[in-house]
Amino acid sequence: MSDTAMRGTASLDTASWFLASARERLAGLLDPGSFVEYLPPAERVQSPHLALFDLPTAFDDGMIVGRGRLDGRDVLVAAQEGQFMGGTFAEVSGAKLVGLLRAARTHADLPQKLLLLLDSGGVRLQEANAGELAVAEVMRAIVEARSAGVTVIALVGGRAGAFGGAGLTAATCSRIVISEQGRLGVTGPEVIETNQGVEEFDSQDKALVWSVTGGRTRRLIGGADAYAQDTMIGFRDAARALLDGAPAFGFRTLRAEQDRLAARQAQLGDCATSVAMWTVLGIADPAAVRDMDDADFAALAAGVKGIDHDAR
Amino acid sequence: MTLDEILASLFPAGHDIAVRPDRLILGTGRRRNGGAIEVIGIADGEPLGIAGVLPLAERVLQVIAAGGNAPILVMVDTRGQRMARRDEMLGLNEYLAHLAKCLLLASRAGHRTVGLNYGKAAAGAFLATALATDILVALPGAAPAVMDLPSIARVTKLPEDRLKALAQTTPVFAPGLASMTEVGAVAALWDPLQPLDAQFEATLGKIPDHDVRDALGAARGGRRMASEVAQRVAAEATGDRHEAAS
Secondary structure, three states, X not given: OOHHHHHOHHHHOOOEOOOOXXXXXXXXXXXXXXXXXXXXXXXXXXOOOHXXXXXXXXXXXXXXXXXXXXXXXXXXXXXXXXXXXXXXXOHHHHHXXXXXXXXXXXXXXXXXXEEEEEOEOOEOHHHHHHHHHHHHHHHHHHHHHHHOOOEEEXXXXXXXXXXXXXXXXXXXXXXXXXXXXXXXXXXXXXXXXXXXXXXXXOOOOHHHHHHHHEHHHHHHOOOOOEXXXXXXXXXXXXXXXXXXXXXXXXXHHHHHHHHHHHHHHHHHOOOOOHHHHHHHOOOOOHHHOOOXXXXXXXXXXXXXXXXXXXXX | OOHHHHHHHHOOOOEOOEEOOOOEEEEEEEOOOXXXXXXXXXXXEOOEOXXXXXXXXXXXXXXXXXXXXXXXXXXXXXXXXXXXXXXXXXXXXXXXXXXXHHHHHHHHOOOOEEEEEOOEEEHHHHHHOHHHOOEEEEOOOOXXXXXXXXXXXXXXXXXXXXXXXXXXXXXXXXXXXXXXXXXXXXXXXXOOOOOHHHHHHHHHOOOOOOOOHHHHHHHHOOOOOHHHHHHHHHHHHHHOHHHHHO
């Protein structure tokens, strides 16, 4: 899709989330004119480390934070730019998210809904230690914000997916929205193949990659709480539907998550493929899951027991 | 120090901590004052996968359910998360985050949590365990890392020699205990020649009531910007709230 087509007003709602930049996603998600950015590019808060590696910097370090409105509701937002350094967590990009989460936690008069538009391969290796620690700080800040009553919703559907620290961050949130194109995991296929061999994971086999970490697999095993069409309006509708009623962070939720994750291991742990999992889950035509359209998939998912839960 | 030596020095009053065949560490140690220290961990560099997370998280939840305020010690020697197609397909990200959340909940519920890195610690397994505690300490010989230098060289397409030279000038990316201490991840280094039980008690007394790792990194010069950037975002967020509400 060309830039012109994506930015045309008539097509904005139906523009692809997967192909969009972080700023285009924010424009497509939030009410027109409602977005206010904190530490905007004009302030040039950028990585002090990339120059060491002769790499270009970005004036927002690939992390955009601020506030806006979603269909009239006040929300805080953070969006990773997957096309800059793979959307990675680094010293500055991570600290911007930490600051936003801590502000939401401490100030009840700020919007108590936070949308996290993840698009990230994980930790930026040029700033590996700072990035890893930033993820740890983000996870703690999410827990503290949730404990204070903030709902944090992860949106996953960008080209970099959500891997490594971004995968753990997503699962620390109150809710996760994912599209078919969204990929969510820890170790990416290429790294598994490099470390364990092509027999373990053939990263060139795109159908296999999607069946292991893709949005449909995540949704059907309860690893994501909503399935969105790959459009601005798709993510907007899914996020809006999850704004209220998220599980509180506390013992009951984590006890339920323990039971949910243990049951998943017991039920699906012997499955070698996603199709084998769908068979165990009682899906009538398991091989058809991959190629059906979004509407049919949503209908199918609605009939699978246990994928909607308050155990995250 | 070997794990047995560490446990003997930590718990002269006795303990029932054992390393299971799957390399998980589980058990309870006795403090000099008669109280208990609940211990979980992973030994011998074993990678942490789905099967390892569940018993550790279960134990943390049991400690919370039992009430009281027994501290939890998280002992870590793991080379990282398990890299396997099956673990990924089952949603390893949820399992690792779950363990981190259980530890964070435990400290909110009154169980002070101490991470002890005595061997390897890497990547997602590091985030799920030692980096989800109130305070992280290490013993000499610990080797925390996000990724080893040859792998960083491969991904960044920079020669390893150049990375080694760069590592001399900045702690921001290079693996190792010194770097992780400078950026604020590791709060203190324990002295293996002194009794560890006293050092554990001293560490318990120094647990901060909020996340100070970014401030620590700034004070030590290894992560100069993070703390300030987080504060600036929070200041802008709270400063504009009246204007935006109108």
